[in-house]
Amino acid sequence: MTEVMKTVGLYKENILFDVNFSMNKGEMAAVMGPSGSGKSTLLYLLSGMDKPDEGEVLFDGDNICIYSEDMRADMRLKKMGFVFQQMNMLPNLNIMDNIILPAYQSRQTKRGSKKSEAQLRDEAAALMKKVGIAGLENRRITEVSGGQLQRACICRAMMNHPKLLFADEPTGALNKAASEEIMEEFVRLNREGMSVLIVTHDSKVASCCDRVLYMLDGKISGECALGKYEISQKHNREIKVSNWLEKHGW
Numbered sequence: 452m453t454e455v456m457k458t459v460g461l462y463k464e465n466i467l468f469d470v471n472f473s474m475n476k477g478e479m480a481a482v483m484g485p486s487g488s489g490k491s492t493l494l495y496l497l498s499g500m501d502k503p504d505e506g507e508v509l510f511d512g513d514n515i516c517i518y519s520e521d522m523r524a525d526m527r528l529k530k531m532g533f534v535f536q537q538m539n540m541l542p543n544l545n546i547m548d549n550i551i552l553p554a555y556q557s558r559q560t561k562r563g564s565k566k567s568e569a570q571l572r573d574e575a576a577a578l579m580k581k582v583g584i585a586g587l588e589n590r591r592i593t594e595v596s597g598g599q600l601q602r603a604c605i606c607r608a609m610m611n612h613p614k615l616l617f618a619d620e621p622t623g624a625l626n627k628a629a630s631e632e633i634m635e636e637f638v639r640l641n642r643e644g645m646s647v648l649i650v651t652h653d654s655k656v657a658s659c660c661d662r663v664l665y666m667l668d669g670k671i672s673g674e675c676a677l678g679k680y681e682i683s684q685k686h687n688r689e690i691k692v693s694n695w696l697e698k699h700g701w
Contacts, residue, residue: 484666499523532608536620598629
């Protein structure tokens with residue numbers, strides 16, 4: 452399979468040490484590990500939010516470490532999607548306007564989409580319908596539930612049709628029911644061909660992924676292969692991940 456992301460000898464002083472990681476197109480992977488193990492730093496380097504002291508980050512075949520800051524920002528806007536625990540929605544905008552904001556920003560650049568605002572709103576409305584939040588377009592972010600808001604964040608992340616979707620603790624602020632609903636959306640997106648990388652402390656979230664990587668002291672110390680998620684295997688996958696984590700001292 453073709454790689455969407457790969458690192459070679461990734462090193463960040465006192466945080467990451469010779470991390471070699473690859474992810475195939477259409478894969479859904481999780482990164483777990485204790486606090487301070489380097490998970491968030493790895494995500495920042497993979498997404499070009501930060502640069503390594505040594506090594507390479509290859510995204511879609513290009514070494515993004517040699518990109519300028521502006522080039523990396525443009526790459527994140529147009530080729531990557533982000534869903535965070537802290538949802539970072541703008542309180543002065545309604546749900547629809549928050550969702551279309553990245554696409555609107557991309558439209559302003561020279562190489563951005565030439566779609567009209569009406570077209571962008573139509574695309575956003577279609578995404579909202581797909582994730583089950585149609586009808587909330589004019590609501591303020593304080594007028595919807597946490598699960599609905601996180602689904603809106605997924606819509607926002609998908610507006611520019613990214614090649615890779617990053618999720619950093621996407622269910623951390625949600626209750627059990629909302630967490631399961633959000634993971635159903637990630638699984639659905641992955642089945643449609645989206646590459647997804649999730650940083651999580653939740654073993655149930657990780658069990659929905661194709662494989663799980665374990666980070667410890669700045670290195671990838673283990674990997675658990677699960678294959679594509681099937682709801683009928685939910686319980687067995689959760690047990691497999693829990694047992695695997697126990698072996699790593701989780």
